[in-house]
Amino acid sequence: MPPRVLVVGTGSIGRRHIANLVALGARVWAYSHRAASGQPAPPVAAGLPAGVTLVANWEALLPEIDAVVVANRTDQHVQVAVTAARAGRALFIEKPLSADLRGVQALQDAVSDRALVVEAGFMLRRHPNLLWLREALDQGLIGEVYCARAAVGQWLPDWRPGTDHRQGYGAFRGTGGGVIFDLVHELDLVLWLLGPAEDVIAMTRTVAGLEIETEAVAQIGLRLAGGALAQVHLDYVRPGYGRHFEVVGRSGVLAWDYVAGTVSLERPGAPATVVHRVPEGFQRNDMFREHMRCFLDRVQGLPVAPVSPLGDAVAVLRTALAAHQSSRDRRAVDPRSGMIPGPAEAGPGASWNTPPEGGKDARERPFVSS
Numbered sequence: 001m002p003p004r005v006l007v008v009g010t011g012s013i014g015r016r017h018i019a020n021l022v023a024l025g026a027r028v029w030a031y032s033h034r035a036a037s038g039q040p041a042p043p044v045a046a047g048l049p050a051g052v053t054l055v056a057n058w059e060a061l062l063p064e065i066d067a068v069v070v071a072n073r074t075d076q077h078v079q080v081a082v083t084a085a086r087a088g089r090a091l092f093i094e095k096p097l098s099a100d101l102r103g104v105q106a107l108q109d110a111v112s113d114r115a116l117v118v119e120a121g122f123m124l125r126r127h128p129n130l131l132w133l134r135e136a137l138d139q140g141l142i143g144e145v146y147c148a149r150a151a152v153g154q155w156l157p158d159w160r161p162g163t164d165h166r167q168g169y170g171a172f173r174g175t176g177g178g179v180i181f182d183l184v185h186e187l188d189l190v191l192w193l194l195g196p197a198e199d200v201i202a203m204t205r206t207v208a209g210l211e212i213e214t215e216a217v218a219q220i221g222l223r224l225a226g227g228a229l230a231q232v233h234l235d236y237v238r239p240g241y242g243r244h245f246e247v248v249g250r251s252g253v254l255a256w257d258y259v260a261g262t263v264s265l266e267r268p269g270a271p272a273t274v275v276h277r278v279p280e281g282f283q284r285n286d287m288f289r290e291h292m293r294c295f296l297d298r299v300q301g302l303p304v305a306p307v308s309p310l311g312d313a314v315a316v317l318r319t320a321l322a323a324h325q326s327s328r329d330r331r332a333v334d335p336r337s338g339m340i341p342g343p344a345e346a347g348p349g350a351s352w353n354t355p356p357e358g359g360k361d362a363r364e365r366p367f368v369s370s
Helices: 013-022 058-064 072-084 104-114 128-138 185-194 285-300 310-329
Strands: 005-009 027-031 053-055 069-071 092-094 116-119 143-151 197-205 217-224 229-234 242-247 253-259 262-266 273-277
Touching: 005 058, 013 027, 013 069, 013 285, 027 058, 027 285, 053 058, 058 072, 069 072, 069 285, 072 092, 072 104, 092 285, 092 310, 104 310, 116 285, 116 310, 128 185, 128 242, 128 253, 128 262, 128 273, 143 185, 185 217, 185 229, 185 242, 185 310, 197 310, 217 310
Parallel strands: 005 027, 005 069, 027 053, 069 092, 092 116, 143 229
Antiparallel strands: 143 242, 197 217, 217 229, 242 253, 253 262, 262 273
């Protein structure tokens, strides 16, 4: 019998998961909060693939399904996930896990008590370049790792043509917006490739021209448990899309370029040479589809290793929250300690914000919405 899967959330990522689930042979149901509350259904909900049923009460469907894909708003992930976990359902939870730590321990307990299959939506872990890079690091190709740099950015209004970025979740603290949560993949890659963080220090800034209340640029420093240092740059302002990851070791440098689809190796005294390329015909959706295939295999009891288990997602969330707290408090924060408040819990503004255009402090400038 094909796996029976409910997708909660019919935004862009929910629609992607629905299409991939259908292509992989799953039976799929979908829930749209807007449609269920009587609001006009978004185009993504109105255009579901054939055979997918839009339901009005997702909780009532839990006894009839095998798994839940949590693809609603970031601040609502844990509430849905805990309910599904307590019903004994496998979970695929979109990144980031949440916008704060409330309910996370309850989720971990529910998952552990029932030995549930869980995947977090860090699909870059299925990128061919990065799988090769991880193996190369494990094999010591560049010796002891000293430091790493990860960067990603794109002008926010260009992300989703035809939508108003000022009204999307990324514009508001309360819904888990801002580059630290929105572009959290880079934090995950550092932890996945190089190990856990022991200290986090960060600076953020807003950008007046974007007319959003969340941080548009973040510079995050990490001290990793193995001794290496990492720098993570995230932004909503780069004129064109760019994504890079560089690891510096004792005997060389490995550099990933997402746009080019390559990994380069630079040795002392020699120019950088390409040592790995994505396969011919590789598409971005291949990562999402292969991650979902792994999830469905695990749901069906096949002996497949998890791609991104719940514990990893919690560690990434704690690192992101530590970056927010560091920016507010102007100090290094240990992501493993205590209940770190989320940005919405801590109140508006970051005390370590670079002054925006004109030199006026971001906390003093009112948010302008048009």
